[in-house]
Amino acid sequence: MIDLLIPTIISCVAALAVVYIMTPPLIKFLEKQNFTVKDMNKKEDVMVVRPGGPAIIAGIIISEIILYAFLQLNEILAMLITTSAAFVIGYVDDRKVMGGWFKPVALAVAAIPIIALGTYDSYLVFPLFGAVQIPVLYLALIIFMIPITGNTINSIDVLNGVASGFMVIASFSLSLCLFIVQNYEIAVVSLPLGVVSLAFYKFHKVPSKIFPGDSGALALGAMYGGIAIVGDVEIIAAVALLPAVINSFLFISSVKRVVEHRQIKGKPVEHTVDFKLQATDDKKAPVTLVRLILAGGGPMSEKQVGFAIFKLAIFSGFLAVITALMMGVSL
Amino acid sequence: MWCLIIIGGGIIVTLLGPISVSGFGEFDWFVSSMIQAVIALVLVVIWILILSKIKNWVFKKEIKL
Numbered sequence: 001m002i003d004l005l006i007p008t009i010i011s012c013v014a015a016l017a018v019v020y021i022m023t024p025p026l027i028k029f030l031e032k033q034n035f036t037v038k039d040m041n042k043k044e045d046v047m048v049v050r051p052g053g054p055a056i057i058a059g060i061i062i063s064e065i066i067l068y069a070f071l072q073l074n075e076i077l078a079m080l081i082t083t084s085a086a087f088v089i090g091y092v093d094d095r096k097v098m099g100g101w102f103k104p105v106a107l108a109v110a111a112i113p114i115i116a117l118g119t120y121d122s123y124l125v126f127p128l129f130g131a132v133q134i135p136v137l138y139l140a141l142i143i144f145m146i147p148i149t150g151n152t153i154n155s156i157d158v159l160n161g162v163a164s165g166f167m168v169i170a171s172f173s174l175s176l177c178l179f180i181v182q183n184y185e186i187a188v189v190s191l192p193l194g195v196v197s198l199a200f201y202k203f204h205k206v207p208s209k210i211f212p213g214d215s216g217a218l219a220l221g222a223m224y225g226g227i228a229i230v231g232d233v234e235i236i237a238a239v240a241l242l243p244a245v246i247n248s249f250l251f252i253s254s255v256k257r258v259v260e261h262r263q264i265k266g267k268p269v270e271h272t273v274d275f276k277l278q279a280t281d282d283k284k285a286p287v288t289l290v291r292l293i294l295a296g297g298g299p300m301s302e303k304q305v306g307f308a309i310f311k312l313a314i315f316s317g318f319l320a321v322i323t324a325l326m327m328g329v330s331l
Numbered sequence: 332m333w334c335l336i337i338i339g340g341g342i343i344v345t346l347l348g349p350i351s352v353s354g355f356g357e358f359d360w361f362v363s364s365m366i367q368a369v370i371a372l373v374l375v376v377i378w379i380l381i382l383s384k385i386k387n388w389v390f391k392k393e394i395k396l
Contacts, residue, residue: 126340132348136364137371235340242332253383287386319333326337 001184007070008188015063015192019199022055027203027210039208041159041302043275051094051213056200057087060223063192076189078119079226085110086150086222090215103154103218107147110222114142119230126235127326142229148248149225149241154217155251156244158290161205162306163212166244166313167197167220173240173317174224177324178231186231193223206303233324240320243312247289254287272299332382339378346370 030036030049039046060083068076089106092098114120122138123131134141157163171194178187197220203209212220228237238245266285269277279295293308294300300308347370352362 124343126344127337129341129344130348132344134347134364134367134371135360137368140368235336239333239336246332249382250386253379253386292389323333323337 004184004188007067008191010070011063011066011188011192012195014066015059015195016199018062019055019059019196020202022058023052023200023203023210026052026055030210037211039160041271041275041277042207046207048208048211050211051091051215052200052204052210053087053090053094053213053215053217053219056196056212056216057084057219059196059199060192060219063196064189067189067192071185071189073185073189074117075119075186075230078114078117079189079223079230081113082110082146082226083219083223085113086146087215087219090150090154090213090218093214093218103151103214104147107150107218107222108143111142111146111225114146114226114229115139121232123232124234125232125327127323141234145229145234146222146225148245149228149237150218150221152241152244152248153221153224154214155248156289156309157212157217158288159206159302159306159309160208161201162309163217163220164197164201164204165306165310167224168194168201169310169313169317170240170244171197171224171227173320174227174231174233174237176317177233177236177240177320178227180321180324181233181236181327183231183233186227190227190231193220193227196220206306236320236323236327239323240317242316242319243289243309250287250289250292269294276301277305335378335381339374343371343374346374 027049030051035051036047036049039048061080064076064080067073068080086107089103089110093103120138120142122135123133124138124141125131153163153167156166171190175187175190175194178184178190200212200216204212224237224241228234231237266282267280268282268285268288268291270280272278276299277290277294278299279291285291289309289312290305293305297308347367350363350367350370352359352366355362
């Protein structure tokens with residue numbers, strides 16, 4: 001394990017430095033190109049640049065290439081190709097409005113490198129009850145997992161700082177769980193995801209200077225899903241991601257189909273006079289995690305809702321750690 | 332939802348783990364996988380239905396959205 005220390009430090013420093021250094025010039029470049037969108041939760045007409053995906057993917061690629069130079073793992077290659085493909089899919093969606101089915105289908109294709117490079121184990125491991133081998137079913141799981149994690153992170157990217165902040169908590173929880181289940185190499189491979197998210201959070205937090213866009217959110221989500229598969233910690237990863245999974249589940253089960261947010265007619269959230277967020281009673285509007293939080297807690301500022309989501313993420317991370325500890329226990 | 336994942340995992344391991352079909356020659360693994368897939372799909376549908384019921388209960392009874 002000691003021999004992993006140097007690659008860990010170098011890759012994490014590289015991930016942090018690349019995103020931290022690259023994002024400010026990217027913001028200036030996007031401003032010049034007029035790639036801006038209105039921040040809907042600000043009283044004034046605030047325009048924010050997007051997408052921040054190029055800085056995020058640069059941090060991921062450079063840190064993972066450094067790790068590959070040290071560890072020579074096919075798992076890194078598979079995850080890197082899938083994550084890069086997810087970035088490209090997101091970038092296409094950032095530039096051109098695509099249909100609701102484009103991202104799930106394209107992300108399913110992006111999962112193929114994980115299968116092609118054979119970097120998976122067809123056992124699904126559950127806490128307390130052990131493992132079950134599902135050779136064919138596992139292939140379907142891989143094909144579904146990347147679109148689910150990618151779109152799940154994308155769908156939680158609704159407020160300043162939420163997607164990146166949530167990924168910081170979820171990915172570091174997953175890394176900790178990988179150390180607990182003694183999968184040290186994949187734990188090290190997973191660390192740059194948290195570091196990249198942390199570096200990007202500095203620019204994404206309230207008030208946002210840049211939004212990750214679909215390219216950033218899909219890259220983060222796809223990498224998270226890729227780590228879950230190659231690290232053989234699918235169930236633990238699902239637990240750490242629960243608030244975002246619940247958000248996606250609430251959304252899809254209330255609109256009853258796969259659609260883009262822009263296609264939704266009802267408004268789930270509205271602004272009060274002092275521009276706080278509050279839940280609407282619009283029956284046509286989708287049910288979302290933000291709406292649920294606001295319905296239970298009354299009007300809140302954007303920052304307060306973000307912190308409420310982070311608290312849920314920390315709780316889910318804690319449950320993920322308990323789940324990882326339970327992996328060693330058999331009934 | 333965490334409890335549903337843990338319990339669901341137990342059911343999956345208990346139901347899918349022992350499935351092993353013989354009598355189909357080299358297609359044994361394929362038939363086994365198909366049976367596993369059908370059972371898994373049924374379990375996922377049941378899991379989603381339970382989650383939907385819980386969601387409806389939370390929204391309609393507790394928060395009245």
